[in-house]
Amino acid sequence: MRTGLEGELLRILRDAGPQTKNQLADVLGVPRTTLNASLRSLTAAGHIEDGPVAASSGGRRSVTVRIAGARRSLVVSLSRSTAQVAVLHGHLTIAAGVSIDLHDREPDAAWLAETVRRAGQRVLGDEQPAAVGVAVADTEPGIETAVVEGLASTHHGRPLVTVPAVRAMALGERRASGPDGADDFVAVRLGESVTTATVTGGHLGLGAGGRSGEVGHLRVEEFGPACACGLTGCLDSFVSSGALVAQASELVRRGRSPELADILASAGTLDLRDLVDAGRAGDPVVAQVARDLGQRLGRVVAGMVAHSNPRRVVIGGPVAALGMGFLGDLRATVYRLAPPALAEGLEVTLSDQGGRAELIGAAAAAMTRWIEQDF
Known part of the structure; x- marks a missing residue:
């Protein structure tokens, strides 16, 4: 049975990255027994896994917990001049990405939707994302609709969220x-x-x-x-x-x-x-x-x-x-x-000139939708 505590655990791991059990217990203010029960449930479901060993504080070094590598998000940052496609780990670090230059191309909704779809498959490999996020700015409505519908069809059943690019940028800057x-x-x-x-x-x-x-x-x-x-x-x-x-x-x-x-x-x-x-x-x-x-x-x-x-x-x-x-x-x-x-x-x-904040923010919004939907 899923609990609100499990969703909160995933939010903390999304925002803060790998954490020790002591850190999680302190932030959540719950007993270790309660925490361990939720961690076991999330591990069994494949949502979390052991992370790197934490830095030593003078005693025995603790193993951290992180969102599982398979729980990644696919994100697209879409503007009139560029489409960036990336896959991010659950703790919002960019794992891989490609950029599609649109400067010298007339808007073509069908072509762009297919190009973005193929780019998404290339950066994901054989896996399906936990969620999909799209940050949008300065595009024609038909372009946005075609891209989003193409991603929704390819990743059917996965949570998908669109967010204005400036809000994605703000979410990414908040993390950075x-x-x-x-x-x-x-x-x-x-x-x-x-x-x-x-x-x-x-x-x-x-x-x-x-x-x-x-x-x-x-x-x-x-x-x-x-x-x-x-x-x-x-x-x-x-x-x-x-x-x-x-x-x-x-x-x-x-x-x-x-x-x-x-x-x-x-x-x-x-x-x-x-x-x-x-x-x-x-x-x-x-x-x-x-x-x-x-x-x-x-x-x-x-x-x-x-x-x-x-x-x-x-x-x-x-x-x-x-x-x-x-x-x-x-x-x-x-x-x-x-x-x-x-x-x-x-x-x-x-902000950074590579548009990374928008990608990270879109991933944050996508992971939030996944957590809200499933937990």
């Missing part, structure tokens, strides 16, 4: 950030749209309708550029990847960057990768666009700091690859405009 700043932070994802996720007291906020964090269509200037939503002056119309490329292209046409002018003349258009590469080489156009990005985004982030009082603000997504080009201006603007008592000690950092 350690004890300092892990429970109270704001994640900002910069891509085709600007989205945010707020973790308060260790809990991810979703909002009354489940759509919190859609700040890209927050109007920041009354008479700004036209936005895809039909309004003008939205945040997206200034700092989304498409807006930044448009700003850079206009400056290039004015003769501000011979290097980018050559690319524009040859290809007929620029993309975000061109800006990232040119920025690393010190291009003046990219430097100006990045400074403007940092200052404009900083004004919005300062308001978020005033509202939620986080310990950290972490910036991710494709545009974050511009990195230090905008981070200094972003920090300076946030520290200048946020209430001083809330800005004191605040960290403003970049």
